Amino acid sequence: MLARVGHDGKVLAGGQSLVPILSMRLAAPGHLVDVNGVTGLDGVEVRDDAVRVGALVRHAGLERHDAAATALPLLRQALHHVAHPAIRNRGTTVGSIAHADPAGEMPAVAVLTGAVVEVVSARGRREVAAADFFLGPLETVLEDDELVEAVRFGRLPAGTRTWFTESARRRGDYALAGVAVAVRMDGPVVAQARAAFVSVTPVPSVLDLTPALAGRTAEDLPLDGVAELVRGHVDPETDIHASAEYRRVLVDALTGRALAAAASAPDPAAPAAEGAA
Amino acid sequence: MSTRQVGEKVQRVEDPRLLTGNGRYLDDLGQGALQAAFVRSPHAHARITDIDVTDALDVDGVEGIYTYEDLDGRTGETLPVLIPHPSLTHPRTGHCLARDVVKHVGEAVVMVVARDRYLAEDACARIRVSYEPLPVVVGVEQARSGGHRVHDDVPDNVAAHLVQEVGDVEAALAAAPNTLTLELDIERSASMPLEGKGVYARWDTDDGSLRLYSSTQTSTGVRAAVAAKLGMPLAKVEVVTPDVGGGFGVKIVHPWPEEVLVPWAARRLGRDVKWTEDRREHFVSSSHERGQLQQVTVGFDDDGRLLGLDVRFWHDNGAYTPYGVIVPIITATQLLGPYKPGAYRVEWWSLYTNTVLVTPYRGAGRPQGCYAMERTMDAIAAHLGLDRAEVRSRNFIQPEEMPYDQGLMFQDGRPLRYDSGDFPASLAKLKALVGWDDFAAYRALAEREGRRVGIGIGCYVEGTGVGPYEGGVVQVETSGRVNVATGLTTQGQSHQTAFAQIVADELGVPMADVHVTTGDTRRMAYAVGTFASRGAVMSGNAVALAARVVRAKALRIAADALEVSPDDLDIADGVIAVKGAPGTSIDLKTVAVLSNPLRYAFDTSAQAATQFAGTFDPEKPPVADDDEPGLEGQDFYSPTQATFANGMHAAVVETDPVTAEIRILRYCVVHDCGTMVNPMVVEGQVHGGVAQGVGGALYERMVYDESGQLLNASFMDFLMPYATEVPHIETDHLETPSPLNPLGIKGAGEAGTIPVTAVIASALEDAEGFPIRSMPISPSELWELRLAHASDTAAPQEGSP
């Protein structure tokens, strides 16, 4: 169907971003392709190397999925921050990735976990790495006749702790700034640290913090060094809610807090650690 | 004696209905009506050069498309200036549909009436209006510079200008040992009720009459205005206010263009027509409030006592002035709060801008006035190194000085004379509640933990219960049911319960028997409306007085029937009995029967009243010369002046040393609204007001760009607080009854909102150690201020207690 009407159509899954736009008559696509009835798209599959999330999996469903949370705690950590529960009950995680809002939480999680986007169309299938998927704010490589069928979030190497935090004006608002971090510990010291950001980059991208943090303990993280790397990486804008400079300070502080929380967290894979979210 | 209801936390009678989906709000009515939608201007200032509706005519289900050209009779005239004032030398109002020029984004240009709203909007999308943009004026600074004019014939964009003076301010300032000047500003917010405006018109073709439903704060106002505009006699127009999902001021303006156009279309089409606005429409075509630039110069002695106060402020009134200049008038007068200012001079300008109208929003100018005064008090304290509460205390009007005349004219045209209040007692309660004297210790503790905290305070006085009047009708049916009607309206203030409590007490009947109707011109045609914290004062007293009329009549009739004196009787639980001899009694409902001599018996109780039943005197007429049939009474309450409530708030805030995020740790309220009919209701009003105040202090502002576009015309970007953004509110009460009305009530509707911006600014200033002069404030803005003040060498905590 998308092959027929995709040029003047939009896919309707969760609708939490699309329907307000339609109600305000900011967009008037000729066709809406409601995929909510399509079978086989609502599965969550935990594999050895990834958590595969189908297109119709609601944020709330993934958030509640214990096996997924155990395999990749970052999912639940981030999903908790997406909008409000009522929005999460309908909005889809895959949909938010396809929507590519720079203020979205899940695109950041996608790049940080090296996710793979599974795309399908009448012409066949293809797979796109998350790092290559986003072109700009609200813009992806998807063609008009393509549908994202699933996203495979990569599971992280043993010893990796994750954390997600953001700061918004009100509960549930789009974040002024946010960050997802993955810190692989080697005993008491950091072996690798990476971060991806929310609302402060035009497309989600991964920042390697390892140069600043390698070999340091959780109590002794050099936050100044981190700040330098973060500020060099982000490119926030000024809007009515916050200035670009403030967002830099904010994301900096959030990253420091996230790193401290992740580095001092117990190993999620260790038997004692239950539901590490 | 029945259980006394007034003063009790009686559960609301309206709740079960509203909780089970049985509310009847405007859009719930008129399911078969045609629906209207509007094409609104996308430009802030432009000449309309062409309107092409051709493509819209093809849309299935369209019944009518109208522009200014179609408006006949008085509907084509400008909308009224509701409250003229000598200072308002250049009032300007718009037309129902724009004529030639649009002056703000959102102004209605074309009305479409169709089978349903979706189709009406489809049609609107196909209408092409051509505009020639004109220069745009946005913001007070641009308006007062006079470079461009919003209205061609209004120089310098000044709609109104007023100077009020008591004493010789110049001399006072010259002689003062200390003077300070403050530059302050507050930005716009808005009422923003959860239910927008709506109008539903039922046109009766058979008898040429109109029944109009509107989500309004004044049914009698709408009735008069619509009748005038449609050239109809009042007798042919009735206005019914349904359940209303909040007003907060925005729904007192009347007539909104739609309130005229919808019934006009209904009459023209001979069909029922309805319109409910969507949220974006509300943002750009209702009204806002709060935007002012202020300059205060104050002279004071070394003890912090005010000697002279010179205030100038510039008020942004948007593109038109349909509600006159009530807001700046209130700012200018209520600014004085509970203080003696010494000499006082206030000068203000109300300026046009190419933005949405500015009309009262809960507080109606008081928040701005309180802000100016309270920032000044804090500045005085900081300057002298005195405790901020102590400085205020030294300037209070004392209880023994009541009534205290400030020497100014208030918004009702009557003297600003405080009738009652005990400010020292209120302050003592507040200090105890928040722990004012212990704060230094708390701050020290917080500092050791690396936390930054501050405490703030704000005091206000509120003139409530302004006239001209409200009325009540109380009627006892033969079933014992008591019908109460008052003409003002209800938007959540619990009138159905509170007024029933009053009448139940006055009449001695169970509350369950009392049924209250508000806002229906068919039931009570003489009324003003719900605004300015006047509902309980005005209608509460009016229904009490009406109930007393009924009580007196009932006792007279009962005394006759029981052959005793009326003074020997009492009414309890709907039974009139001789005091001390409960066996001798007669039901109130029986008295209702007796009060109306009938020819025809409609039911068994009526049988008792027919002219052939019971005892009667053939020499006397069944209805005496000076009497009327029925157990019914009507009375009005009309005050000589407003009655002054007051309150004081305190807040403890915490700011993040790095990110400048702001948290309110505690919020305390002490208020005095005289006698409380229902303390639960009063407390709820305070909570709601504080929440709006917190919104206005930290989250809400209308953001216009330089071309007059409202950048945040949605709930996504206009940040009304959720539950997580509103603190837990601790309240304490003082009750100094009003000496001005029979029930001793003062208004409470706006109490929660008035000082909040001032209090939060005060607390932030205390936490940060530098002046906060511009509100609202976000973490980003606080952070920028920190940067700007970072170069200040070690500034000691100013104004700490």
Add this chain to the structure above:
Amino acid sequence: MSEPVTEQLIEITLRVNGVPRTAAAPARRLLSDFLRHDLGLTGTHVGCEHGVCGACTVLLDGDPVRSCLLFAVTARGHEITTIEGIGDDPAALSPVQQAFVECHGLQCGFCTPGFVTTITAYLDEHPDPTPEQAREAVSGNLCRCTGYQNIVRSVLRAAEIRRERAGGDDR
């Protein structure tokens, strides 16, 4: 400008409050409008139509959703519960409805149905919230009248009433 929407009507059948309900409406009819205007269930209110205020919240298979962000056709095959389904008899209020009366949790009542559905679903999953959790639970719905304090109290009282009605306090 794209082609005008042809108002082709579709027979839409939804299970609402336990009962199959059918009406004909265009495909673009929002669930909020379908409930209110096509089915006459006006208890669900519309405050913003962009999913922020929550006044339109209904339960879809027991989960709170914004009915203004759903098309009626998409809701086919699901169980919808509106405020009328929580309880439409003023003399027989549900625990949440009863709690709101006791705690003065509403003033104008416009936002209330959205809160009641949200809280009803919440207490089914979290029957014993702390005050902080109760406040979090209602932080996705806007109220302009109450300042939320009494709504938070209503959540806690509703939890109590649920326990009372289940046959005595379990604690």
